[in-house]
Amino acid sequence: GEDVEQSLFLSVREGDSSVINCTYTDSSSTYLYWYKQEPGAGLQLLTYIFSNMDMKQDQRLTVLLNKKDKHLSLRIADTQTGDSAIYFCAERDDKIIFGKGTRLHILP
Amino acid sequence: DGGITQSPKYLFRKEGQNVTLSCEQNLNHDAMYWYRQDPGQGLRLIYYSQIVNDFQKGDIAEGYSVSREKKESFPLTVTSAQKNPTAFYLCASSIEEGYGYTFGSGTRLTVV
Numbered sequence: 001g002e003d004v005e006q007s008l009f010l011s012v013r014e015g016d017s018s019v020i021n022c023t024y025t026d027s028s029s030t031y032l033y034w035y036k037q038e039p040g041a042g043l044q045l046l047t048y049i050f051s052n053m054d055m056k057q058d059q060r061l062t063v064l065l066n067k068k069d070k071h072l073s074l075r076i077a078d079t080q081t082g083d084s085a086i087y088f089c090a091e092r093d094d095k096i097i098f099g100k101g102t103r104l105h106i107l108p
Numbered sequence: 109d110g111g112i113t114q115s116p117k118y119l120f121r122k123e124g125q126n127v128t129l130s131c132e133q134n135l136n137h138d139a140m141y142w143y144r145q146d147p148g149q150g151l152r153l154i155y156y157s158q159i160v161n162d163f164q165k166g167d168i169a170e171g172y173s174v175s176r177e178k179k180e181s182f183p184l185t186v187t188s189a190q191k192n193p194t195a196f197y198l199c200a201s202s203i204e205e206g207y208g209y210t211f212g213s214g215t216r217l218t219v220v
Contacts, residue, residue: 008148033208042114043151044212077119088150096209100150 002098004099006089011090011105018076020102022089025070029091034074037086037101046087081106110135114199114212120220121186121193129184129215131199138149139205140182144168145196145214154197157182158205186217 003025012018022065024032030051035043042045049056049063049072052061076083112133121127139158143151153166158177171190176182182201186193196216200206200209 027179032209035211040214040216042213043200043209044211045208048208092207095153095205098151100148 004097006087006088006099006102008100009051009103009105011039012079012108013106014081016079017081018074018083018104020074020076020087020104022072022074022091022099023070024072024089024091024097026091026093027034027067027070028093032063032072032090033088033090033092034061034063034072035088035090035098037088038081039085043088076104079104079106112199112201112212114215117216118218119215121175121217122138124188126187127217129161129186129196129197129199129217131180131182131184131212132180133201133210134180134199135210136179137210138167138179139204139207140176141200141202142172142174142182142184143156143198143200145198151198152209154184156165156205173204193217 006022017092029052031046034046036046062078064073084106086103088101090096115130141156142154152168154172155174157163160179163176173185196214198214200210202209
């Protein structure tokens with residue numbers, strides 16, 4: 001069945017770049033998403049990419065898609081303390097399937 | 109401003125009681141969803157509804173019930189049959205099934 005995999009934890013020093021990786025199984029996915037969840041809150045859509053794109057940039061965020069390897073990544077440049085959150089990768093075919101989330105911890 | 113509102117933010121339930129979590133949206137979205145979130149487990153789909161008066165079970169529907177009498181509202185009842193209901197519950201909506209979801213701020217349910 002459809003599955004989305006991502007590592008559970010990532011620690012990054014403040015000011016460095018964070019790269020969160022994700023793999024998915026459904027080759028017919030049309031959209032891929034990155035959501036952010038801050039403590040005690042709902043999920044907020046950060047960015048998305050169409051499956052026919054390789055890259056999308058939005059200010060400090062860069063999304064890379066390798067469709068052949070079914071690999072998606074989110075790069076956050078100049079990581080700040082406010083970026084500390086759980087980041088969910090998700091794919092859409094007819095439904096949205098979420099990964100288990102990567103908890104990003106910022107080191108001073 | 110359009111959005112999706114969940115209430116209450118915190119809810120405490122005694123063993124054997126049913127409780128209902130509210131979810132209301134004014135985005136004119138057709139599809140609505142309920143997820144359960146446990147630490148390290150990600151989001152698990154409980155129920156979803158693509159249109160008024162219709163809903164389908166998700167992956168973990170046992171012990172839960174829903175209704176969709178109005179487009180704006182999709183309440184979730186956690187019944188006494190749900191053996192481990194303590195969790196964070198998230199409601200979401202989208203224009204139609206599969207499009208990007210808008211999430212509510214969640215309800216944390218604790219059994220006491």
